[in-house]
Amino acid sequence: MTAHNVSIALPDGRAYEIRIGSQLLGEPTSWQGLPKSAAALIVTNDRVAPYYLERLRSALLARHASVEALVLPDGEFHKDWVSLQTVMDTLLERQADRKTVLYALGGGVIGDLTGFAASIYMRGVPFVQVPTTLLAQVDSSVGGKTAINHPLGKNMIGTFYQPARVIADLDSLDTLPDRELRAGLAEVIKYGPIADAEFLTWIEVNLDALLSRDKAALAHAVRRSCEIKAWVVQQDERESGLRAILNFGHTFGHAIETGLGYGAWLHGEAVGCGMLLASDLSARTGRMPADFVDRMRRLLERTSLPVVAPALGVERYMSLMRGDKKSEAGEIRFVLIEALGRAGTHAAPDDLVAQVLETHGGA
Amino acid sequence: MTAHNVSIALPDGRAYEIRIGSQLLGEPTSWQGLPKSAAALIVTNDRVAPYYLERLRSALLARHASVEALVLPDGEFHKDWVSLQTVMDTLLERQADRKTVLYALGGGVIGDLTGFAASIYMRGVPFVQVPTTLLAQVDSSVGGKTAINHPLGKNMIGTFYQPARVIADLDSLDTLPDRELRAGLAEVIKYGPIADAEFLTWIEVNLDALLSRDKAALAHAVRRSCEIKAWVVQQDERESGLRAILNFGHTFGHAIETGLGYGAWLHGEAVGCGMLLASDLSARTGRMPADFVDRMRRLLERTSLPVVAPALGVERYMSLMRGDKKSEAGEIRFVLIEALGRAGTHAAPDDLVAQVLETHGGA
Missing domain, CATH: 3.40.50.1970 (Rossmann fold)
Known part of the structure; x- marks a missing residue:
């Protein structure tokens, strides 16, 4: 190769x-x-x-x-x-x-x-x-x-x-243990919704090849992921704006990791589950249709990534997320999908965040 | 003012x-x-x-x-x-x-x-x-x-x-306690030999005013020091070359501080003594006349800065200095005065370094 x-x-x-x-x-x-x-x-x-x-x-x-x-x-x-x-x-x-x-x-x-x-x-x-x-x-x-x-x-x-x-x-x-391969795929999947709708489709089509560690499929997934990441980092090395989109799923995900204690879930598992919640929040704030949430859930399930958030309680999630690096003056900032292939950082009403957590097991 | x-x-x-x-x-x-x-x-x-x-x-x-x-x-x-x-x-x-x-x-x-x-x-x-x-x-x-x-x-x-x-x-x-004022003057004195011969003369003339905390004298000393430092840092922020001259006296000085344990001598005191040793090494390597060493000693003595190095022994000094950040592959690099107002980074023969330490109390 x-x-x-x-x-x-x-x-x-x-x-x-x-x-x-x-x-x-x-x-x-x-x-x-x-x-x-x-x-x-x-x-x-x-x-x-x-x-x-x-x-x-x-x-x-x-x-x-x-x-x-x-x-x-x-x-x-x-x-x-x-x-x-x-x-x-x-x-x-x-x-x-x-x-x-x-x-x-x-x-x-x-x-x-x-x-x-x-x-x-x-x-x-x-x-x-x-x-x-x-x-x-x-x-x-x-x-x-x-x-x-x-x-x-x-x-x-x-x-x-x-x-x-x-x-x-x-x-x-x-x-690489199978669990870690799947956790890594969470970050590959991430690049689709935030930057490249076609890549999301490619992942859906080639997921079985990726899971069976087909080298050509892995090579494409790694290369396309790195290309997108390089494109973002070149524009915003220090995350003053655009780079934050790479944290899609990470606001909920970091709360899961910190709340459960490091190592209980793999980082990619927490991000996978976090992407489902952030997709739902994108829908509930009117940015994306409900079927996008279903599409993300199916892909995550096929990848054997968790789609039920740990029941830490809404208050604990809120407190953990207020400590996120993207927060400003106590306001939580979420990376939300604005259209397939495009993301941005946004605040969200507390009641909608609570609904998301209640719907997906976090409450 | x-x-x-x-x-x-x-x-x-x-x-x-x-x-x-x-x-x-x-x-x-x-x-x-x-x-x-x-x-x-x-x-x-x-x-x-x-x-x-x-x-x-x-x-x-x-x-x-x-x-x-x-x-x-x-x-x-x-x-x-x-x-x-x-x-x-x-x-x-x-x-x-x-x-x-x-x-x-x-x-x-x-x-x-x-x-x-x-x-x-x-x-x-x-x-x-x-x-x-x-x-x-x-x-x-x-x-x-x-x-x-x-x-x-x-x-x-x-x-x-x-x-x-x-x-x-x-x-x-x-x-500021008097001892700390004097220690701070060591770093002021430093700027003369490395970058500005006239400033060295100005310090000699105005030392009594500085020691009595005359505001106008202090203002000039602080401003001129900052101007020289700014001039150096603007050219070499990350010390790939020129900036190392700001470490005049610091190779011996850091060895004194680490060797005695932090806090035994103030940083400026160690640098003051280190400048005397580095001046002598500049003379012994043929870069400066012997009367420059006497001139530095007189100025340091008038400032009540130490001119006798702690007797850590030559071997201990060598070992400490080999760990200095300027060292490369175990070779100690000294900032030496090349002419009044100009310095550079140089290696020096071990026997001359030992002579310097023996002459000034370090052995």
Whole structure:
């Protein structure tokens, strides 16, 4: 299979490539042109390391005299201060200088954490995203949002910091648990309603191929997702406007994740359910017809994503969502679908939000 | 006294003002044009708060409906993870949104910490520097370097993040302890050898006025220091080259601070002593005549800054300096004076560094 490359070019001249294809980890050209340095640190987790760490380390030893690895425990629960400090301690104990390159080998947790660490170590060292989950390949590894969680809110602490490159090796999806594949598809589905009606139809037609991990189907899904994300990020790196549409389903979704405690639901599962609620809110506020909600529900059900929200109660949801980053002066802002392929950020009447939660199990 | 303003204009269009003068805290025009928001958080310490917190809070209540304050314990020892997390916890507990403005009221520790917190809270909220020490007014509040310390090195963790404005109220120097005034003068003295030979002469002539806190002398010293710093930062915000000259005296100085434990010496004291050592290294490497070292020593002695380095031993100094951010692949990089008013970053033979340490008490 040929590699598919997507480029992100920011207005100030910064630019980087997202390389998408098979057998990229062991391919020397994947790493050509990246910053050279004596030392590199791979940050990964204990589930990904047994499969891919040595393959990546071998490839990088051609570029760096020393390639160390830090293997963290797996899971959203560990996207926290403790892990961040562990990365800092590791770098300082090894006297890593400010040319040291960090490689994030894993899913969204590893990517967000490693990117954040790279952005603050000595005020910034280069880093490379090597996403091994579908969710990370189509979303979190692209666009430069880095973060850790806080007990009071998800991704509340972080930076905007772009990677030097993204290497999305589709082969790493072979070892992805089925539940995570489906969670990743939630973020793929997201790009349809917010930006590309045809892509939504393509996903509906090709969902079985995606679920059976057909490489050509996955390659198209990853590439089209990255193209849309790159198009958005190029216009609005720091989320002063347009970029917020990428958070479709995330206002409800983050409330679910924080309310249940990190890790109970996968991020993509919470976003999947959140998209159903946000679709319904789009309908109840008169922006979309009711059959759009049914269409989203069918697609989510076929993907085995949850369509019933956890019963945290309306008050708890409201309180959690008021703490969302998009909120301003206590007013919750939702990403709503305005037409198929177009989204925007809007406030919504509390009673309609409550109706949505009551209809879908959240109350 | 008329206010003196210095502007910093970065190549990408970002720009901000440094306002220098008397009675600026209570002056409404000081705050005009800054980002408006419902909520503001003043971060300060328990030594500055009794003098200036209510004055600043009163002034800001004209702009923000809610002005909260977080009063941290004073001292370099507290420029750490714990304080950073306290700022994050405070913001999240108050559900501060991403328009919230942070005000750093204090010296370099408060400014560096608050700037870092502002840069990572929800991936960045605006902040204003309100430096109350001479050191912060002439150096740390200007130029957008933020940081906390790590047990293995000073300022190792941080970001480049520019303030929206710097308000340097010279009246806040009235309550500054004498030892801190002298420590701040070390950073003023620094600007002479690295960038402005005439300014070095001006300091020598006006040192008694500065030490007696003559407002006109202080105004000139702060303004000229900020002009030089602005000139450097505008050319090299992220220290890819020129900006490193601002670290004259800091390679030895940081080793002293880390080696003795944070807070034993004030930062300016360590930099003062470090400048003497770096001046001597400039002489021993053939860049400057020996009488320059004597000239620096006399000026530092008149300022009551330490001219004898703590006896940590050559090996310990070397090890600490190899961990400096300017080091590359274990090679220590020193800022050396090349001619009066011009500096550059250079490696130096270990035996000459050892001679310098042996000569000035460090061995």
